[in-house]
Amino acid sequence: MYNSLIEANDAIEFLRKTKYVKELSAYKCTVCGFWHLTSK
C-alpha cells in the first residue's frame, strides 16, 4: 500500500520498467484510506 498518489505512481512507473506490467493504476482504498495498485 502507499501513502499517497505520488508514491503509488512511482511504484507503477517502477513496475512498468522492471516487470513489464501493462495495465496498472492506482486507487484510493475506501477501507484503509491508503493507495493500492490494481492491474485491471
Ligand SMILES: [Zn+2]
Ligand atoms: Zn486498503
